[in-house]
Amino acid sequence: MLETGAIWGLTGTTVTSFMFFWAMYKQYVPHEFRAYVEKYFHKMIGWISYYVHIKFTEYTEEGLKRSQAYDSIRNYLASKSTTLAKRLKANESKNSKSLVFSMDDHEEIEDEFEGVKVKWHSNVKVTQPQHSYGRSISDERRYFTLTFHRRHRGMIIETYLDHVLREGKAIGLNKRERKLYTNNSSQEWYPWRSGKWSNVPFHHPATFETLAMDPVKKEGIKKDLIKFSKGEDYYRKVGKPWKRGYLLFGPPGTGKSTMIAAIANFLDYDVYDLELTTVKDNSDLKKLLLDTKGKSIIVIEDIDCSLDLTGQRKKKNDDDEEEDGEEKKKEDEKKPKVDEKQSKVTLSGLLNSIDGLWSACSGEKIIVFTTNFVDKLDPALIRRGRMDNHIEMSYCKFEAFKVLAKNYLEIETHELYEEIERRLEETDMSPADVAETLMPKSDEEDADICIKRLVKTLEEEKEKARKLAEEEEKKKVAKEAKKKKKAEEAEEKKRVEEEKKKNKKAEEEEKEEKTEEDVKKEKEQNGDVSNQNGCN
Numbered sequence: 326m327l328e329t330g331a332i333w334g335l336t337g338t339t340v341t342s343f344m345f346f347w348a349m350y351k352q353y354v355p356h357e358f359r360a361y362v363e364k365y366f367h368k369m370i371g372w373i374s375y376y377v378h379i380k381f382t383e384y385t386e387e388g389l390k391r392s393q394a395y396d397s398i399r400n401y402l403a404s405k406s407t408t409l410a411k412r413l414k415a416n417e418s419k420n421s422k423s424l425v426f427s428m429d430d431h432e433e434i435e436d437e438f439e440g441v442k443v444k445w446h447s448n449v450k451v452t453q454p455q456h457s458y459g460r461s462i463s464d465e466r467r468y469f470t471l472t473f474h475r476r477h478r479g480m481i482i483e484t485y486l487d488h489v490l491r492e493g494k495a496i497g498l499n500k501r502e503r504k505l506y507t508n509n510s511s512q513e514w515y516p517w518r519s520g521k522w523s524n525v526p527f528h529h530p531a532t533f534e535t536l537a538m539d540p541v542k543k544e545g546i547k548k549d550l551i552k553f554s555k556g557e558d559y560y561r562k563v564g565k566p567w568k569r570g571y572l573l574f575g576p577p578g579t580g581k582s583t584m585i586a587a588i589a590n591f592l593d594y595d596v597y598d599l600e601l602t603t604v605k606d607n608s609d610l611k612k613l614l615l616d617t618k619g620k621s622i623i624v625i626e627d628i629d630c631s632l633d634l635t636g637q638r639k640k641k642n643d644d645d646e647e648e649d650g651e652e653k654k655k656e657d658e659k660k661p662k663v664d665e666k667q668s669k670v671t672l673s674g675l676l677n678s679i680d681g682l683w684s685a686c687s688g689e690k691i692i693v694f695t696t697n698f699v700d701k702l703d704p705a706l707i708r709r710g711r712m713d714n715h716i717e718m719s720y721c722k723f724e725a726f727k728v729l730a731k732n733y734l735e736i737e738t739h740e741l742y743e744e745i746e747r748r749l750e751e752t753d754m755s756p757a758d759v760a761e762t763l764m765p766k767s768d769e770e771d772a773d774i775c776i777k778r779l780v781k782t783l784e785e786e787k788e789k790a791r792k793l794a795e796e797e798e799k800k801k802v803a804k805e806a807k808k809k810k811k812a813e814e815a816e817e818k819k820r821v822e823e824e825k826k827k828n829k830k831a832e833e834e835e836k837e838e839k840t841e842e843d844v845k846k847e848k849e850q851n852g853d854v855s856n857q858n859g860c861n
């Protein structure tokens with residue numbers, strides 16, 4: 326019998342030799358040849374092994390779309406790994422108050438279901454490094470492998486996997502930390518990363534309760550959202566993809582972005598903030614949208630500025646527009662220009678991405694466009710069916726003011742409310758400006774001071790608006806006078822031209838008459854001469 330020392334010695338030698346050969350293999354066998362060897366090695370193992378392996382990759386469809394099955398499995402395994410795995414990964418939780426553990430890369434855990442044991446292995450494959458601007462960066466592709474005895478194949482595929490996916494999804498929904506995604510703008514540095522999202526936790530405090538707008542309109546929107554979020558069967562029945570488009574339009578500071586945050590909080594959805602100007606082309610846009618999950622809001626802010634999506638503008642057929650031509654040109658020059666080199670997304674590309682065939686992938690989605698200038702948009706972009714619900718966010722009126730006063734000052738009534746109501750009807754002030762005026766600027770400022778400040782501001786705003794209107798009126802009158810003068814000058818010019826023409830014609834006719842008379846006289850003279858000659 327071998328002694329313990331001898332066994333350790335033997336084992337040590339075997340391990341050392343193995344490590345030596347492994348290092349030699351890795352160093353000297355070329356990469357292509359290794360892939361070849363590994364392929365046949367796996368084939369051989371398959372012939373003799375009793376075990377079945379199933380691979381679940383992080384991205385599906387040629388790496389275009391994040392796999393929901395992978396995410397569910399990760400959640401399921403994370404719930405098991407705290408007790409079963411030896412190596413864990415720790416991340417901060419939702420509120421950064423505690424830690425969340427998950428299975429580390431290259432770690433293995435065993436699970437048991439209905440008396441059957443299976444093994445899960447987490448893998449990561451690092452792609453060949455890509456070189457850009459002198460940097461060498463590689464991409465990591467993760468996947469899980471499930472291993473089980475082949476005699477349980479039926480049960481595992483039909484029952485166990487269903488159980489894992491269902492549990493994982495439920496855990497995911499429970500623990501879900503909502504995210505705000507934004508598309509990567511660093512394509513120049515990492516070109517292969519274009520078409521990908523990066524994210525941060527979404528903690529916007531806006532809710533429908535704090536949103537200042539007409540309560541009837543607000544209720545309507547809430548009902549619409551609830552109907553949509555519960556409408557899976559209905560959408561299937563009518564044969565429509567489960568998505569809904571919202572167009573939010575109105576002047577700056579009227580709460581369009583705040584409304585998006587309120588919708589996200591109301592439905593518990595993620596937000597994908599799509600910056601169109603950094604999307605390379607239509608195909609990149611498709612990739613990005615394919616990589617979005619269900620229960621999400623896809624937002625394109627200031628769609629009129631994002632790209633030249635205004636389609637055919639109104640044809641100029643108006644005198645006024647001709648007059649304004651130069652002013653408009655100047656204004657256009659002032660506007661920031663979209664970098665055409667950077668983004669080649671077209672209107673048709675965007676339309677296709679909103680409701681092309683593949684846009685119906687991966688669950689319910691809300692698409693929101695915001696704009697300050699709804700008239701500038703191509704009608705095709707905002708037609709019902711694409712943008713189903715058009716919501717105007719307007720200047721602050723009394724109902725909206727009451728919400729703001731309640732939020733900012735915690736008051737529901739005040740003796741100046743009537744005056745404020747009247748003044749708000751007379752003045753166009755955005756909720757953002759009203760909110761800023763209402764906000765106490767120091768501990769000494771109470772509700773009364775803030776309300777009085779608002780009344781004063783409204784008065785000033787009214788005066789400002791009056792002066793502006795006067796100036797506008799003056800400009801209009803000057804413009805009219807200029808137009809009239811121009812028309813009169815043109816009329817005068819026309820009259821002079823016609824007069825000239827008339828005179829010229831008269832002169833010519835006179836000349837012609839004279840010539841005829843001369844000819845006649847000449848003839849007569851000639852006749853006289855010949856008669857005299859004849860007589861002689």
Ligand SMILES: Nc1ncnc2c1ncn2[C@@H]1O[C@H](COP(=O)(O)OP(=O)(O)OP(=O)(O)O)[C@@H](O)[C@H]1O
Pocket residue numbers: 535536537538575576577578579580581582583584696697718756757758760
């Ligand atoms: N309707 C509103 N209810 C509550 N707060 C509002 C409302 N509108 C504006 N605000 C306040 O004003 C700020 C600016 O509003 P927001 O960014 O939503 O305006 P916007 O319409 O998106 O403007 P822009 O057109 O410039 O993007 C918000 O942070 C919020 O505090």
Ligand SMILES: [Mg+2]
Pocket residue numbers: 581582583626695
């Ligand atoms: Mg905004």
